[in-house]
Amino acid sequence: MRMLMLALLWLLSSTGWAEQPAARVNGVEIGVMRLERYFSEYLDAQGRAVTSIRNPGLYKRLRDQALDELIDKELLWQEAQRRGIVISDEEVSAQVSQLEAAFGSPAVFERKLAEAGFDRANYADYVRHELAAQQVYAQLSVVDEPGKPEVEAFYRANRQRLQGTQNQSDNPSVIPEQGLELARAALIEQLQAQARQAVRQRLRDSATVEVAD
Numbered sequence: 001m002r003m004l005m006l007a008l009l010w011l012l013s014s015t016g017w018a019e020q021p022a023a024r025v026n027g028v029e030i031g032v033m034r035l036e037r038y039f040s041e042y043l044d045a046q047g048r049a050v051t052s053i054r055n056p057g058l059y060k061r062l063r064d065q066a067l068d069e070l071i072d073k074e075l076l077w078q079e080a081q082r083r084g085i086v087i088s089d090e091e092v093s094a095q096v097s098q099l100e101a102a103f104g105s106p107a108v109f110e111r112k113l114a115e116a117g118f119d120r121a122n123y124a125d126y127v128r129h130e131l132a133a134q135q136v137y138a139q140l141s142v143v144d145e146p147g148k149p150e151v152e153a154f155y156r157a158n159r160q161r162l163q164g165t166q167n168q169s170d171n172p173s174v175i176p177e178q179g180l181e182l183a184r185a186a187l188i189e190q191l192q193a194q195a196r197q198a199v200r201q202r203l204r205d206s207a208t209v210e211v212a213d
Contacts, residue, residue: 022067024210025074032212035067042066067211073133075203079140080132087131092124095131141195146187148180155183162186 021029040050043062053059103109113123146154155162162182 020212022212023071024208025071026078026208028074028078030067030070030074035063035070038070039063039066042069071209072200072203075200075207076133076137077129078207079203080129080136083136083139085132085135087128087135091131092128095127096120096124099127137196137199140199141192143188143191143195146184146191151180151184151187154187155179158183158186 020032022032022035023030039062042065043050043053048062053062100106100109103112110120113119159179162179
């Protein structure tokens with residue numbers, strides 16, 4: 001839901017200006033205005049404000065991270081197109097309705113779209129793109145369920161950390177059921193994070209990405 005809220009903000013902020021590109025992804029431009037708006041939202045999600053960053057080096061690093069996320073989003077959308085992923089009208093309508101509710105009233109939602117020169121149909125297309133990108137990301141980052149030996153090995157390697165959230169066994173050679181459940185969940189989360197990183201890297205390696213100076 002938050003991703004689509006941000007998507008609307010990106011859309012509203014990147015429309016109506018003739019602007020210099022911050023980057024090009026396989027020839028598709030990511031405009032500076034779009035980046036600046038997303039950067040503000042990116043900082044907000046971390047509990048920061050642009051005006052609170054005094055260190056130029058930190059400012060540049062965080063802004064570059066925000067741009068990296070936008071580049072990844074564009075690559076995922078392009079991959080979804082290549083794979084022919086189709087999002088139904090019902091799915092799009094449900095998401096747009098949720099977004100409209102988040103703005104508090106249909107009138108506010110309509111006004112925000114109109115201010116940027118868009119109507120519901122235009123924005124519905126954009127939401128369709130977002131959902132398609134999310135779907136291909138999920139498909140590409142699926143991981144196999146780890147087997148019991150892998151889970152047990154992970155538990156033993158991370159025993160101290162995992163035991164902080166459960167009752168410790170008096171016998172260190174016995175792995176309690178709760179410990180296995182915690183270890184399985186933590187291992188799957190770790191594998192998924194690694195898979196998502198691998199997906200992003202693979203898409204980057206096969207793309208032409210130009211970042212403006």
